[in-house]
Amino acid sequence: MFKRIRYRLLLSYLAVFASLLGIFAIAVRFAFTRSLSEQITDKLTAIGKVAAANVEFEKGHLTVESDFRPQDLIAYHQGLQWFDTQGNLINQQGKTVLNLPFLPNKIVQIQTGKVPIQVVNVPIIASDNGELVGYVRVSQSLEEFDETLQKLDLVLGGGIIITLVFSGIGGILLTRQAMQPIEESFQKLKQFTADASHELRSPLMAIKINAELPLQYPEEIGPKDAEKFQAIASATNQMTRLTEDLLLLARTDKVPDQNRDTLNLTSILENLIQLYKPQAEAKQINFKFELIANFQLIGDAVQLTRLFTNLFENALYYTPSGGVVEIKTSRIGSQLYVNVQDTGVGIAPEHIDKVFERFWRADQSRSYWSAGSGLGLAIAQAIAQNHGGLISVTSQLGVGSCFTVRLPTS
Numbered sequence: 001m002f003k004r005i006r007y008r009l010l011l012s013y014l015a016v017f018a019s020l021l022g023i024f025a026i027a028v029r030f031a032f033t034r035s036l037s038e039q040i041t042d043k044l045t046a047i048g049k050v051a052a053a054n055v056e057f058e059k060g061h062l063t064v065e066s067d068f069r070p071q072d073l074i075a076y077h078q079g080l081q082w083f084d085t086q087g088n089l090i091n092q093q094g095k096t097v098l099n100l101p102f103l104p105n106k107i108v109q110i111q112t113g114k115v116p117i118q119v120v121n122v123p124i125i126a127s128d129n130g131e132l133v134g135y136v137r138v139s140q141s142l143e144e145f146d147e148t149l150q151k152l153d154l155v156l157g158g159g160i161i162i163t164l165v166f167s168g169i170g171g172i173l174l175t176r177q178a179m180q181p182i183e184e185s186f187q188k189l190k191q192f193t194a195d196a197s198h199e200l201r202s203p204l205m206a207i208k209i210n211a212e213l214p215l216q217y218p219e220e221i222g223p224k225d226a227e228k229f230q231a232i233a234s235a236t237n238q239m240t241r242l243t244e245d246l247l248l249l250a251r252t253d254k255v256p257d258q259n260r261d262t263l264n265l266t267s268i269l270e271n272l273i274q275l276y277k278p279q280a281e282a283k284q285i286n287f288k289f290e291l292i293a294n295f296q297l298i299g300d301a302v303q304l305t306r307l308f309t310n311l312f313e314n315a316l317y318y319t320p321s322g323g324v325v326e327i328k329t330s331r332i333g334s335q336l337y338v339n340v341q342d343t344g345v346g347i348a349p350e351h352i353d354k355v356f357e358r359f360w361r362a363d364q365s366r367s368y369w370s371a372g373s374g375l376g377l378a379i380a381q382a383i384a385q386n387h388g389g390l391i392s393v394t395s396q397l398g399v400g401s402c403f404t405v406r407l408p409t410s
Contacts, residue, residue, distance in 0.1 A: 048122030077141035
């Protein structure tokens, strides 16, 4: 039980920490990408201004006198294009140029594709009258930009993974240390429960004997006294059943290995079916079963009998007259499965996770039934887990429930 809690705490801690790291990484990447994009835009703008300063405007025509060497532009994966005010291309340098239509109103353009390109449009202003005479479009390949982002993603991703690994190791130690006092307290509580239940056996037995003795001689006591002694005997039986169940739960994980033998689970189920058939017939319940022959596993016969006894009693109690209780067995690999399905009242979805809790009942006002202690399903689950298995349940209100017991063959 505590192992699952530790795993859940560890996973929750890692999930929260991974979310925070992911948010941090996204924020870093966003800030870095924006800063790098602004640097590229500023650099291209500066190049465009230099290129625009080398343009002469005479008699309505632009004359380009570029100081940039074509080989430098090619080496830096850049390109220059000069346009007049009508958007007509006048001259260009470099191989990295944009193929998109010229849009003078758009300062920054990005061309996606095999080779992504970013361009900045810089206006050319005549020096004598300050009129707009043309535009310079500066292009820059974004391959290095994308490679830089990929390296950043690798660094951030690797950093997150390494941090989560070390955090997981630290989380295991921390959760173990945090759960240790709780586990020790729980063990002390279990020991106290076992000791108290054991000590209650003798006084309860004495009360039961003394309460039943007068009932054997009804002629010596009045009717009202007989009712009182009967109530005392009934309450004593309930308390005895409760103490036995608590003692069993407290000692479930201490079943000695020498009690484990190779068992025929089919025989155990067949014996229980024969035992509860009269109860099913008295309640007009169709008790069906479909068992695989020679269903063998290693376990404690007494414990497993108690497990399926609790499930059978639970199914028969909550199934109304005319209903069906069906027992099926199957095998998948090294796992044995036993389904106990009924057409009873069912369990609400919000209560599914609580059915194996001690003393929990969907109807809290319901009184004890058949001297029941409210621990039947908790005991069944504890026995299954003690055998390396598990009990799961599916249910629907007004339709019925299906308890599936999974047990390993060895």
